[in-house]
Amino acid sequence: MRPRQSSEKRPDAMNLRQSVKTLCPYLTKFKGRVFIALMALIGAKGATLLMPWALKEIIDSVDKSINPLLVIPALLLLMYGALRFASVFFGEIRDAVFSRVTEHAMRDIGLKVFKHLHSLELAFHLDRQTGGISRDIERGTSGLSFLMRFLMFNIVPTLFEILTVAIIFGTLFSVWFALITLLAVAIYITFTVVVTQWRNRFIREANAADNQSNTRAVDSLLNYETVKYFNNEQFEAKTYDTFLANWEKARLKNRMSLLALNSGQALIIACAITALMWLGSTEVVAGTLSIGELVMINAYMIQLFLPLNFLGFVYREIRRALTDLENMLGLLNKKPQITDALNAKELNISQGEITFNNVSFSYDTHRPILNNLSFSVKAGSKVAIVGASGAGKSSLARLLYRFYDVNAGEISIDNQAINSVTLNSLRKAIAIVPQDTVLFNTTIRENIAYGRPSASDAEIDEAIAMAHLKDFIATLDKGDKTLVGERGLKVSGGEKQRIAIARAILKKSHILIFDEATSALDSHSEQAILAAMREVASNHTSIVIAHRLSTITDADTIIVLKSGQIIEQGKHDELLTLAGEYARMWELQHKKQIVCDPS
Numbered sequence: 001m002r003p004r005q006s007s008e009k010r011p012d013a014m015n016l017r018q019s020v021k022t023l024c025p026y027l028t029k030f031k032g033r034v035f036i037a038l039m040a041l042i043g044a045k046g047a048t049l050l051m052p053w054a055l056k057e058i059i060d061s062v063d064k065s066i067n068p069l070l071v072i073p074a075l076l077l078l079m080y081g082a083l084r085f086a087s088v089f090f091g092e093i094r095d096a097v098f099s100r101v102t103e104h105a106m107r108d109i110g111l112k113v114f115k116h117l118h119s120l121e122l123a124f125h126l127d128r129q130t131g132g133i134s135r136d137i138e139r140g141t142s143g144l145s146f147l148m149r150f151l152m153f154n155i156v157p158t159l160f161e162i163l164t165v166a167i168i169f170g171t172l173f174s175v176w177f178a179l180i181t182l183l184a185v186a187i188y189i190t191f192t193v194v195v196t197q198w199r200n201r202f203i204r205e206a207n208a209a210d211n212q213s214n215t216r217a218v219d220s221l222l223n224y225e226t227v228k229y230f231n232n233e234q235f236e237a238k239t240y241d242t243f244l245a246n247w248e249k250a251r252l253k254n255r256m257s258l259l260a261l262n263s264g265q266a267l268i269i270a271c272a273i274t275a276l277m278w279l280g281s282t283e284v285v286a287g288t289l290s291i292g293e294l295v296m297i298n299a300y301m302i303q304l305f306l307p308l309n310f311l312g313f314v315y316r317e318i319r320r321a322l323t324d325l326e327n328m329l330g331l332l333n334k335k336p337q338i339t340d341a342l343n344a345k346e347l348n349i350s351q352g353e354i355t356f357n358n359v360s361f362s363y364d365t366h367r368p369i370l371n372n373l374s375f376s377v378k379a380g381s382k383v384a385i386v387g388a389s390g391a392g393k394s395s396l397a398r399l400l401y402r403f404y405d406v407n408a409g410e411i412s413i414d415n416q417a418i419n420s421v422t423l424n425s426l427r428k429a430i431a432i433v434p435q436d437t438v439l440f441n442t443t444i445r446e447n448i449a450y451g452r453p454s455a456s457d458a459e460i461d462e463a464i465a466m467a468h469l470k471d472f473i474a475t476l477d478k479g480d481k482t483l484v485g486e487r488g489l490k491v492s493g494g495e496k497q498r499i500a501i502a503r504a505i506l507k508k509s510h511i512l513i514f515d516e517a518t519s520a521l522d523s524h525s526e527q528a529i530l531a532a533m534r535e536v537a538s539n540h541t542s543i544v545i546a547h548r549l550s551t552i553t554d555a556d557t558i559i560v561l562k563s564g565q566i567i568e569q570g571k572h573d574e575l576l577t578l579a580g581e582y583a584r585m586w587e588l589q590h591k592k593q594i595v596c597d598p599s
C-alpha cells in the first residue's frame with residue numbers, strides 16, 4: 001500500500017506563523033472569555049509567585065535565631081493556605097472559561113474540513129483512504145485545541161515566570177543566583193528544542209504508520225464480505241499485522257528518543273538545583289542568607305522547573321500539534337478542481353435538451369475514453385446508450401453531472417454550456433439512478449427521503465409506490481422504518497435499486513439518468529419498473545444506460561458506443577435493419593435468453 005501523503009513533508013507545509021493566523025480569529029471572536037481567562041491566569045501566576053515568599057516569612061518568623069519571642073504566625077499561615085488555594089482555583093477558572101473557545105474552534109474547523117471534503121471532486125474521493133483521512137481530522141482538531149491552550153497559557157506565562165524569578169533572585173540575593181537560573185533555563189530550552197527537532201521525524205514516522213494501519217483496518221472491515229468469500233481472514237490479519245509491526249517499530253524509536261530527551265532534561269535540572277543549593281548553603285554558613293531564604297530559593301526552583309519540565313513536553317506536543325494541524329489544513333488547502341465559473345449563472349431549464357458537441361475525455365492522459373463524441377438528446381425524449389463494458393457509457397453520465405470536466409468539446413443543456421452554470425443548479429436538474437447504489441445506514445424511508453429532504457409524506461409514499469416498493473415494504477415488520485444496514489447490505493440488490501429509483505423520482509429533476517437501473521431485477525420486477533420508469537420519464541428528458549437491450553427497445557434513439565466513439569445511432573428497428581454491431585448484440589442476447597429460458 002502506498003504511504004499516506006498526509007504524513008510526508010509537503011511543500012505547502014504550514015509554519016507556526018500560519019497556524020497562529022488560523023487560530024487568531026477564534027481568539028478575537030470570544031474576546032470577553034479570553035480576557036477573563038487571561039485575568040485568571042495572572043491571578044494564578046501571582047499566587048504561585050507569592051507562595052515561596054510566604055513560606056520564607058513563616059520559616060524566618062519561627063526561627064529562634066532571628067525572632068527570640070516566638071508566636072505562631074497565624075496570618076502568614078492563613079495567607080500561605082489562601083495563596084495555595086488561589087493558584088489552583090484561578091487555574092481551574094481559566095480552563096473552564098477558555099474551554100468554550102477551544103471547543104468552538106474545534107467544531108468550526110471540523111465543519112469547515114467536512115464541507116471542504118464534500119466540495120472536492122470525485123477524483124479526489126476515489127483516491128482517498130477514509131481511515132487515514134478521518135485520523136488526520138481527529139488529530140488535527142485536537143492539535144488545534146492543544147495549540148490554543150498551550151501557546152497562550154503555558155509557553156508565554158512560563159517565560160514570564162522565569163524572568164520574574166530571576167529578577168527576584170538578582171535583587172534579593174547575589175547576582176549569581178539569577179545567572180545560574182537563567183543559564184540553566186537557556187541550556188534547558190536549547191537542549192529541548194534541538195533534541196525535539198531531531199525526534200520530530202520519529203513522530204512523523206509513527207503517525208504515518210498509525211494512518212496506514214488504520215486505513216488498512218477500515219478497508220478490510222468495509223470489505224467484510226469479500227474477505228469471507230475468499231477465506232482471507234488470515235491474509236487480512238497478516239497484512240494488518242505488518243502495518244501494526246511498522247507502527248510498533250516507529251513507536252519504539254519514538255520512545256527511545258524520548259528517553260534521551262527526558263534524561264537530558266532531568267540532568268540539566270539536577271545540576272542547576274545542586275549548584276543553587278550549594279551556593280545557598282555556603283551563604284547560610286557565612287550568615288548572609290537565612291534558612292527561610294534558602295527554603296525560598298529551593299521552592300522557587302522546584303516551582304520553576306515544574307512548568308519547565310512541562311515545557312519540554314509542551315514544546316514536543318506543540319511540534320506534534322503543528323504537524324497534525326498541518327496535515328488537516330493541508331486537506332483544506334487542496335483546491336477543488338471542479339468549481340463554478342467566475343460569472344456562473346443559474347441553469348435556466350425550459351426544455352431539457354442535452355447536447356454533446358465534439359466531446360473528448362480521459363481520466364489519465366495516456367488513455368483516451370471518449371473521442372470526439374457528438375450527439376443530442378431532444379427535450380422530453382429518451383435516449384439509450386449501449387455498448388460493451390468499459391466503452392465509456394457511465395463516463396458520459398459523470399461528465400454531464402460534472403463529476404469531471406471534458407478535455408475538449410462542450411456539453412450543454414438548453415444551449416447553456418454546463419461549465420458556465422452553477423454546479424448546484426446543474427446537479428439539481430439531473431437525477432441519477434447509479435450503477436451501484438450505496439445506501440446510508442438508516443431506514444428505508446429516510447434513504448428515499450434523501451432524494452429531497454423537504455418532500456412531504458405524501459410525495460414519499462407516491463415515490464415508494466412508483467418504484468414498486470410497496471409490496472416489499474409490507475412484508476417487513478417495521479415497514480419503511482426498517483434499517484438497511486451499513487452501505488445498505490441488509491436489502492437485496494434489486495430492492496436497493498428500487499430504493500434508488502424512488503429516491504431519484506423524489507428529486508423531481510428535469511433530466512433523468514438510469515445507469516443500469518434494472519440490472520439486478522428479475523424479469524417481473526424489471527417489467528414493472530420499466531413501466532414506472534416510462535411513466536416518470538414521460539415528461540422528462542432521459543438517458544438510459546443498459547446492457548440488456550430488451551429494456552431499451554422503446555427508446556427514441558439508441559446510441560451504440562465502442563471505444564469511446566459512436567458507431568451506430570437510430571431506433572431499435574432501424575438498427576436491426578442496419579445489421580451492424582447492435583444487431584449482433586441483439587442476436588447474441590436473444591440466443592442467450594432462449595438458452596436460459598426456452599419457454
Ligand code: ATP
Nearest residue numbers: 126363364369388389390391392393394395396435
Ligand atoms: P460498464 O458497462 O462496465 O459500466 P461503461 O461503459 O459504463 O462500462 P465507464 O464506467 O464509462 O464504462 O468507464 C470507461 C473506462 O474508463 C473503463 O475502462 C474504466 O476502467 C475507466 N475508468 C472509469 N472510471 C475511472 C477513473 N476514475 N479513473 C480512471 N479510469 C476510469
